Amino acid sequence: MNILIIGGGISGISAAKVLLKEGHRVTILESTQDLGGLMAKIANCRVGFKTFFDEIHDRRNLTIIKGKKIEHVEKNNGIYRVKIEGEGEIEAEKVIIATGLIPYDPVEIKGKRILTSLEYDSLIDQKNEKLPEDFDKIAFILCVGSRSKEYPLCSSVCCSYTIREIKWTLMRSNPEITVFYNDLRLFGQEFFLEKVFRERGVRFIRTNTRHFEEDKTGITIRFYTDGEIKEERFNYAVLGIGLRPNQSLVDLSKLFSFSLNNYGFVYETAPLTAVDEKIYICGGAIEPMNIKDSILTGFGAGLLASMGKEKINESLKHHEKYLYKEREPEFIIGKDANSYLFYIGTDDTFSSMFYEYISSRFLEIAKELVSSGKKVYIITKNLVVPSYGEIEYEAIKGEGVIFINLEEGERVEKKDGKVVITGGKRDLSFVVDRMVFMEDLLTELKTKEFLSFYRSEPQLRWSPTKWNRERFHAGFIRHPRAKRWEGREIIGALAEILLDKEEERVIPVVNEERCSGCGSCKDACPHNAIKITPVPKDVAIFGLLSNTLNPVAKINSDLCMGCGLCASTCPSDVINLPSAR
Template identity: 55%
Template sequence: MNILVIGGGISGISAAKVALRGGHDVTVIECTSEPGGLMARIANCRVGFKTFFDEITDKPRLTVIRDARIAKVEKRENIFTIILEDGQSIRADRVIVAAGLSPYDPVEYKGKRVLTSLEYDAVIDQRNGDLPADFEKIGFFLCVGSRSKEYPLCSSVCCSYTLREVKWTLQRAKPEITVFYNDLRFFGQEFLMEKAYRDAGVRFVRANSRYFEEDDDGVTVRYFAGGDLKEERFNYVVLAIGLRPSPELERLSGLFGFSRDQFGFAVEKEPLKTDAEGVYVAGGSIEPMSIKDAILTGFGAAVRAVGDGGRHLSEPLEGKVYTEIPADLPDIDKSHASYLFYLGTEDPWMKMFYEYVSGRFIALARELRLLGKTVCVVSRNMVVPSYGEIEYEKARREGVVFLHLEEEDSITFLENEARIARKDRETVLAIDKVIRFDDYLRLFDGKDFLIQFRSEPQLRWSPTKWSREKYHTGFIRYPRAERWARREFYGALGEILLDVEEERVLPEVSEDRCSGCGSCKDACPHDAIEMEMREQQVALFGPNVVSGASIAHVKEGSCVGCGLCAATCPSHVISYPM
């Protein structure tokens, strides 16, 4: 089968990778001189992309066409004939659109010291030499060009990207950093990073500003926090710009006949599939998403494109995908007149459930609001990335009251009232029923979420892998909006396809000496060791007594041969054949 991938960004290359592994001919069309897209513009991700791309560059079945734009598309009997602007024509059975995202350009604010986040990336890029001499005070401003009237979506990655930029900055210099935010919309473990940087002295202020007065040696910024207008000087101001759909997507939708929604993103009729037959969609053409998710959807789109031609995916493949249906709180008593939802916690490990609980809170609040109740949501962080922001806006318009707590504000719950203590005043809300973030935490009790167990880099390149035998998707991977569950399912199938049987050496257990202590089982990061019960004769003389004793057994399917078990075994029972 001929697969055409439009866009040589990270999602397009991931899609190409899976399609190549499935044994298909792949053509990647890239409109610039070098594949990479937005990811390769980030200094610290450049190498990552190159490594990822280099794994497939020498494949004979792959064709990469650079500096190419599509002029015309013809479709006959489910076969696309694509004619490029230079006259070249390509035949393809399936098309994967991965046109990516285009960053917003805040021309009205930009200057020599007011930089966009991508421009700032070039400043801290090691390749560009030393940092500027005056690099003492830097302010980051989030939500520029997103969450606004003309583009109401949240770009979902700018918060995470800003956090990474803080990290890269601190790796090179020790400037004073302040982050101005509306909501900190991090994913998973990034909340731990946030905590670490807070402890390291990075200041977070819940306010935003558009007052940037630039002169030769700095930028004067005014912002309103803690009930007062404050004025501060920064050496550099970084605007975390929003991501919008690529302008190419509009042309592509005209050429291929798939529809776009009001925000300019491709409409998914089924997960990762557009409403035009034979056209699939991946990465930033669906919605603003992080690199992890772009890889995941790239994998998934390729699986869908390859598998949709009648040939069903093999059963054992699907058998490896594991998911769980999320539970919900038992019915909330709907007889009260006023409700308060409190979204806030101090524990960074629990903050990774903000995204799921925010979504649930908004759905519940809207439901209660439709019944005519007074509903109030007090939040420290409303984590509703990309299309979640639309639900948030709907809830606001329906009359749900959202109150935002600043960093120093605190809330206390008394009987039938809630008190919000601000710096200069106190607000008292008369409330019958309070629903807290902590009430929701028991839904997550005792579950092994993939996002808690894998480190960030691991999650990026193998987004769903738990072990060789088990791939987590949906709720049990990372609790978030429902639309992701199906995409992740296909993404996991793609990942399984990619997981080739590498050359690996399995450890051997000399069973007669194993005491069954289980320390190897605890040490194994891939869940590849299980304790087997073996019958053993207890006494040599006397009555014939047989008892059970546990012995370590290595599961061949899951083991990656890392050797941790051999290193941990206290009695050197596990060893590698020399």
């Protein structure tokens, strides 16, 4: 078949990989002069994209057209005849829309010292030998251009990107860092990084009102938190800008006759599908998503275009033994009480990985309860409802569920039959018929053996569903989150099974001289392959050599699966994956 992929970013290239493997002729049409989309704009991802793309760049069946737009489309006998400016006409039996996401441009607040996260990325790029001289006090501001009246979605990735930018910053320098956030919508192992940064003195302030004044020497930020307006000076402010749908979708939807939703993304009629058996979608054309999910949906859209829905269902039967889906546990809350209080918060880093799952489940339950006339409170330390989840959250607020957001330092406890908020300036207490705490449910969940596999969620992003060669994860077990993801993940996992692109395992190497023994890699490793072991080391004390024992990370190569998580989690960046992609 001839297949046209519109968009040459990571999701489009992933779709191409599957299609070329299946023997199709693929044309990638990229409207700009460069492949790679947003991913190629991030210094630490550029090489990764190039290596990923290099695997297919010289395939005979691949044509790449750059810097061109579609002028006209006609459909005859099920074949699209697509007229491309300056290129004539091409024919395609199937089309994949992979137009990606466009970063929001906050023209109204940007300045010389107020930078977008992408501009800041260039500033701290290792290619720049020197950082600015006054690189002493940096503010990271989250939710810029998202979760607003004008664009109500959560952009899903800006909290995660900020956590990485903090890591890259601390690898180069040691400025004072403050993060102004609404919620910390992190995923999986990123919560371990948050913990390490807090311990290193990074300050987190919960606020959603921020006002900036820039002058020659810095920025004054005024913000409302803990019941009062405060003011503080910074040298630089980094805006965690949101990601929006590509405007080209408006024209494409008319040319190819598919629908867009209210927010400008493609309307998904079935998993990864815009027009049954004809037009498929992946990556940021569907909703804001990270690189790993862009690859996953790209693989899935590629497989759908290649095989069609029916054959996929058939193939799933044959490959069932490789696909691991765990049944989602059922929470029985009961409807017999009149008032309920849910608490979404934990102090345990491992439990934090369930924020997204618990948030969406509690919102669903609260919605049901409030619609049957019950009084419902939700206290949140961190509400993780990315992308369209934010719309659902706002809708539930409108339906009468009362939300109370905790300030930093506040705690929630059960005391004398009440729920109390302490540790901050306000003392609040609630008397309700039923109290449901996130940790109570997790305690029960944690007794189940399969929960250890939750750690598989942040698998190496190039193989987003692969746990090992015999086992590919999808749905609840891979990433406990909103239900719309399950169908996409199953198709993506099947694509990976069929690709069966098993690479040589790459065992990471720890630079023991520089390892601080902090243990973050050990916590991050989903295969328990790391031990912190004391090793003798000569240390000079007043000119005399003394032999001491220093804890360092040791990797057990028999257990290591080469997933690379330890390397991406190490705050000192002392773990290398030799010739890893």
